[in-house]
Amino acid sequence: MKKWLKSLKTKTPQEGYELAITLSQKGVEYTQPSEAIRKKLRPKYAKDPDSLTAASQVIAINFQTVAAANNYWKDHVKFQ
Amino acid sequence: MKKWLKSLKTKTPQEGYELAITLSQKGVEYTQPSEAIRKKLRPKYAKDPDSLTAASQVIAINFQTVAAANNYWKDHVKFQ
């Protein structure tokens, strides 16, 4: 597979979250490399609430990794 | 997507928990961007106990991240 992951560092927490989404999608892509098949699966998938929760869970796990890699962006101390 | 996550820091543990809920919902929103579809899914979802447990699990995973980012709010040492 061509280069898609250069670093776990991101400038902001939100970019880190979006990187976690990419990591989650890549896990699917490596397992099912056919884009045609993945696209066909999408409609069913994206309308099943349990599938959506499961997707969010994988993102959450990857976000743990990205957040740790960025030391939780502790320089960005603006409170929510 | 517009800016929604400025920092993982929160003032209190409860705000941290609520940020974990936001993170969990965002994982669903990125996967299913249509608000109309998400709203249609909600009634079924929110009455299925296993779906609710799964939702709580994603929140728990995100709360681990938020809690670590805040060093577990160790300055807030009031006991439960």
Place this chain on the structure above:
Amino acid sequence: MKKWLKSLKTKTPQEGYELAITLSQKGVEYTQPSEAIRKKLRPKYAKDPDSLTAASQVIAINFQTVAAANNYWKDHVKFQ
């Protein structure tokens, strides 16, 4: 939602475990705020062994957070 989480610190590991249970329940409550609906779901839920295991898993994840926040109660060095 009114204040329900003041701190992740607890005096003993068992209180920490019980806080993990509260955290797990709150994840459900935020997702399904109606107490009436939650009560109706309970009978089915509490008799399904897989649902019970799933509940225990969410507690386990939250207990990781609480235990870390308390530095694993390392002052309570009484062996089991």
Place this chain on the structure above:
Amino acid sequence: MKKWLKSLKTKTPQEGYELAITLSQKGVEYTQPSEAIRKKLRPKYAKDPDSLTAASQVIAINFQTVAAANNYWKDHVKFQ
């Protein structure tokens, strides 16, 4: 509930694993306090391979906590 968890410290890794099992069972007990109901659920549960894997997963998560609390029993450096 009466006192059942005094400490996360154990003398050996195996006792730590067994404590992780106790923690996993307690998550079920708090959710379904009736021992009669839990016993009735057991036969079905213990013959379903996916239920057994799920049980092992909860134990694995709790074992992470117990192992960290014991600093991975690093004084017990006998190799496997």
Place this chain on the structure above:
Amino acid sequence: MKKWLKSLKTKTPQEGYELAITLSQKGVEYTQPSEAIRKKLRPKYAKDPDSLTAASQVIAINFQTVAAANNYWKDHVKFQ
């Protein structure tokens, strides 16, 4: 149960992975102690791809514990 876990330390990452498998199997054994029943469940189980993924997930969780206990075998710095 007789002694089966002396230490989390292993000489190599691969032995660590294999210890993670043992830990995962033990979670099943403690829950269903009858070897006869476990053997009967195996054929169905080992041909269900989702069951296999679930098994791999439990191993992954236990491998996190074993890897941390071994400080990720950082003396074994040969690259993959």
Place this chain on the structure above:
Amino acid sequence: MKKWLKSLKTKTPQEGYELAITLSQKGVEYTQPSEAIRKKLRPKYAKDPDSLTAASQVIAINFQTVAAANNYWKDHVKFQ
């Protein structure tokens, strides 16, 4: 099983992600050693979106381990 895991260290994050995939597959292989059976299971598996999400989740868990073992490749500080 012959030697397949020499180290958790990789040169880049992407190689680390690919090692996480290998670790995830090995969990399946140890549980179902027959390559013939695994190949037969694959078509169904790779077209079920929930199975793909589950696979991505196992990869995410293993990637946490690999990333920690590499100190999150903090020398590779190029931003995404």
